[in-house]
Amino acid sequence: MRSFAWLRPPVFILALLGAWQLAVSLHPHQLLPGPWKTAQGIADLVPHGLIVKYTVASVFRVTWGFFLAVLVAVPLGLAIGWYRRAEMALNPILQILRPISPLAWIPIAILWFGVGDLAAVFLIFVGCFLPLLLTVINAVQSVPAVYIHAGRNFGLGPAALMRRILYPAIVPRLMTGLRITLGIAWLVVVAAEMIAVNSGLGFLIVDARNAGNRYDLVVAGMVIIGVVGLLLDNGIRSLERANALRWGFEEKH
Amino acid sequence: MNERIGVSQWERWLCPVLATAMLLALWRYAVLWTGTRVFPSPREVERGLAQLVHEGVLWRDILDSLRRVAIGYFAALGLGIPLGLLLGWYPSLNQVVNPVVQILRPISPIAWIPVAILFFGVGDDAAIFLVFLGAFFPTVVTCVDSVANVPLIYRRAGSNFGLTPPQLLARVVFPAALPQILVGLRIALGIGWLVVVAGEMIAVNSGLGFLIIDSRNSGKRYDLVVGAMLLIGVIGLILDVLFRRLEAIKPVRWGFRNES
Amino acid sequence: MSAPAQATAADAPIPASRVKLRTENVGMSFQREGKTLPVLENIDLEVRDGEFVCLLGPSGCGKSTLLNAMAGFLKPTSGDIRVDGEIVRGPDPRRIFVFQERGVFPWLTVEGNIGFGLSRLSRSERVQRVHHYIQMVGLEGFEKSYPHELSGGMKQRVEVARALAVNPDVMFLDEPFGALDSITRMIMRGELLRIWQAERKTILFVTHDIDEAVQLADRVVVMSARPGRIQEIVSIDISHPRDISSPRYLQMRDGILGQIGLAHRL
Numbered sequence: 163m164r165s166f167a168w169l170r171p172p173v174f175i176l177a178l179l180g181a182w183q184l185a186v187s188l189h190p191h192q193l194l195p196g197p198w199k200t201a202q203g204i205a206d207l208v209p210h211g212l213i214v215k216y217t218v219a220s221v222f223r224v225t226w227g228f229f230l231a232v233l234v235a236v237p238l239g240l241a242i243g244w245y246r247r248a249e250m251a252l253n254p255i256l257q258i259l260r261p262i263s264p265l266a267w268i269p270i271a272i273l274w275f276g277v278g279d280l281a282a283v284f285l286i287f288v289g290c291f292l293p294l295l296l297t298v299i300n301a302v303q304s305v306p307a308v309y310i311h312a313g314r315n316f317g318l319g320p321a322a323l324m325r326r327i328l329y330p331a332i333v334p335r336l337m338t339g340l341r342i343t344l345g346i347a348w349l350v351v352v353a354a355e356m357i358a359v360n361s362g363l364g365f366l367i368v369d370a371r372n373a374g375n376r377y378d379l380v381v382a383g384m385v386i387i388g389v390v391g392l393l394l395d396n397g398i399r400s401l402e403r404a405n406a407l408r409w410g411f412e413e414k415h
Numbered sequence: 416m417n418e419r420i421g422v423s424q425w426e427r428w429l430c431p432v433l434a435t436a437m438l439l440a441l442w443r444y445a446v447l448w449t450g451t452r453v454f455p456s457p458r459e460v461e462r463g464l465a466q467l468v469h470e471g472v473l474w475r476d477i478l479d480s481l482r483r484v485a486i487g488y489f490a491a492l493g494l495g496i497p498l499g500l501l502l503g504w505y506p507s508l509n510q511v512v513n514p515v516v517q518i519l520r521p522i523s524p525i526a527w528i529p530v531a532i533l534f535f536g537v538g539d540d541a542a543i544f545l546v547f548l549g550a551f552f553p554t555v556v557t558c559v560d561s562v563a564n565v566p567l568i569y570r571r572a573g574s575n576f577g578l579t580p581p582q583l584l585a586r587v588v589f590p591a592a593l594p595q596i597l598v599g600l601r602i603a604l605g606i607g608w609l610v611v612v613a614g615e616m617i618a619v620n621s622g623l624g625f626l627i628i629d630s631r632n633s634g635k636r637y638d639l640v641v642g643a644m645l646l647i648g649v650i651g652l653i654l655d656v657l658f659r660r661l662e663a664i665k666p667v668r669w670g671f672r673n674e675s
Numbered sequence: 676m677s678a679p680a681q682a683t684a685a686d687a688p689i690p691a692s693r694v695k696l697r698t699e700n701v702g703m704s705f706q707r708e709g710k711t712l713p714v715l716e717n718i719d720l721e722v723r724d725g726e727f728v729c730l731l732g733p734s735g736c737g738k739s740t741l742l743n744a745m746a747g748f749l750k751p752t753s754g755d756i757r758v759d760g761e762i763v764r765g766p767d768p769r770r771i772f773v774f775q776e777r778g779v780f781p782w783l784t785v786e787g788n789i790g791f792g793l794s795r796l797s798r799s800e801r802v803q804r805v806h807h808y809i810q811m812v813g814l815e816g817f818e819k820s821y822p823h824e825l826s827g828g829m830k831q832r833v834e835v836a837r838a839l840a841v842n843p844d845v846m847f848l849d850e851p852f853g854a855l856d857s858i859t860r861m862i863m864r865g866e867l868l869r870i871w872q873a874e875r876k877t878i879l880f881v882t883h884d885i886d887e888a889v890q891l892a893d894r895v896v897v898m899s900a901r902p903g904r905i906q907e908i909v910s911i912d913i914s915h916p917r918d919i920s921s922p923r924y925l926q927m928r929d930g931i932l933g934q935i936g937l938a939h940r941l
Contacts, residue, residue, distance in 0.1 A: 171511050261648050270637075349524075
């Protein structure tokens with residue numbers, strides 16, 4: 163049965179869906195929908211164009227927040243990772259900020275930006291900035307000293323060293339960090355939308371429940387969130403692989 | 416990175432102290448210069464927290480949050496570690512189950528809140544369930560990866576000595592994978608701490624997360640908001656440091672030789 | 676320390692008593708990216724009980740692959756490998772493989788490692804055995820140390836002791852001293868010979884170092900590369916301890932150098 167091995171995951175998923183449907187059918191009076199009702203819920207949303215609209219809104223916010231974080235965190239991380247004193251000085255502060263959930267920033271976000279897109283983007287920025295910064299710092303510190311010595315040996319100054327040796331050397335770890343941070347961004351956007359904005363997939367979930375206990379839409383929203391998150395993740399993974407081939411790196415994830 | 420610059424002992428504590436002092440000063444003066452009436456200065460945060468301590472309320476919130484994390488986290492470990500080890504040991508099984516894990520993983524635990532409230536109602540159990548979700552997937556994934564990363568040499572040596580597969584798993588693969596598993600568990604704990612705070616902001620009526628939302632809603636007490644945030648950061652850091660202690664005991668310290 | 680108790684008995688060559696291990700027309704090929712790569716061809720070898728045999732060849736000649744197959748970790752693509760007449764089907768505690776110090780379990784102490792295969796013994800027996808082998812490899816005082824606290828040579832001793840503790844019939848050593856500095860290597864060779872003469876196990880030893888092979892082995896199997904074939908089997912009939920400046924030794928060494936096709940002068 164070797165040749166049918168690829169069938170096994172879908173069969174397993176179908177089995178799970180079947181179990182879910184069974185569990186729901188056995189309790190007809192509670193609110194949680196089965197897979198069939200969820201699919202119908204998704205179908206319901208399509209003519210309104212809401213799925214596309216909300217997905218675009220969520221992805222849009224993630225993109226902005228993520229890229230802003232990358233723009234600030236990467237150069238900053240390079241600098242802090244390079245200068246030992248800077249890392250020593252800032253490390254305690256960073257370690258204290260790290261466990262603070264981005265959502266804890268919501269009151270401040272609303273205070274500074276009001277309820278809306280900007281607040282959501284800010285929350286995503288906050289959620290991405292610190293992990294990315296720490297990843298870059300760690301990657302810089304992991305660059306083998308021999309590369310730096312070789313660079314110095316050939317007479318490169320600090321700026322050239324960073325550009326021509328440091329940056330290429332950290333790319334594999336950076337790609338992994340970017341992928342993980344994007345995943346975090348996706349988690350944050352959904353949560354942020356549930357609290358602080360009026361559109362997007364997170365909002366869909368909260369709204370569907372509040373405006374009529376439409377749990378079929380709630381679960382439909384969750385499914386879409388999972389699928390889009392998975393697509394984003396796979397997208398970056400293929401980018402990582404392409405990069406790894408170019409550099410000839412073999413990184414184990 | 417600049418190794419030629421030696422770093423003396425006193426610089427090791429002077430640098431962070433200076434940096435933190437500068438940051439606090441910056442904060443204080445930013446508040447003064449912008450003349451904001453809402454955003455608190457460091458002094459105000461301190462006073463706000465002291466007030467809470469005085470009223471005996473703060474301690475209860477901290478314990479509530481910690482309690483929820485503990486229950487949810489250990490439940491996640493209890494289910495996630497055996498499952499992860501099993502999936503790592505039988506790659507064919509993992510191939511089947513993995514797609515499901517990959518689809519469920521990007522769904523933020525927060526998105527599960529309506530479902531959680533449906534099952535558990537508003538309260539402790541919902542928050543614990545969220546912590547469980549947040550810690551479960553990273554735990555499983557870490558265990559699967561770490562089993563796969565055990566060098567072939569150890570497995571061969573183990574089977575050379577006549578170990579059966581269950582013995583191999585228990586006496587060779589698990590100890591060999593333990594350092595990596597511990598790292599993953601530490602990260603999962605961090606995630607649990609993040610999630611409990613977020614969950615408390617929505618689904619419960621006590622705890623540090625609730626403190627943040629409540630302080631803002633009932634009186635715009637931003638000094639308490641910021642105070643609670645700092646407290647969350649400090650406690651999270653303490654949890655992390657304690658866990659790292661665990662990584663230093665001798666039977667696993669070998670796995671961390673290369674950690675900076 | 677290195678002079679064996681029965682000087683005369685060790686002088687005489689080992690009687691052709693029993694064939695311990697035999698490979699019959701063994702071949703190995705691997706599939707890589709759709710192509711079939713032949714790694715070993717026509718390996719016919721007989722190893723006698725208690726013999727010390729070296730597999731010698733350059734990198735890539737398949738000697739490690741052959742050793743792994745003999746130990747049962749790999750299945751030959753063609754041909755048979757038999758130990759005591761039975762076909763080898765998998766790894767077995769009677770045939771212990773010694774890796775290059777990386778096989779030592781880092782989460783166990785020296786004691787724990789050496790006692791690893793002894794779980795079926797009673798506690799007192801195990802303690803006694805472990806102690807015996809710790810002494811034999813010269814690691815007294817380090818019983819409770821962890822491998823990451825030891826040097827490369829010490830880790831290698833732990834691995835050898837671990838292998839010996841289960842009293843195997845055959846030991847496979849895959850370039851065990853490769854990661855050590857040359858001084859430690861020479862010391863370890865002496866230790867290995869001492870242990871071999873005391874315990875008289877059948878040893879198969881892979882190396883790419885000609886001197887090592889001539890110093891240690893009863894017979895040297897010279898292999899050629901790509902695909903790996905047995906080029907020549909040379910008997911080293913010098914008795915132990917071998918003088919590495921004696922004419923006979925140098926003659927044997929030159930012979931093998933010539934076999935491999937290497938010049939005398941660089």
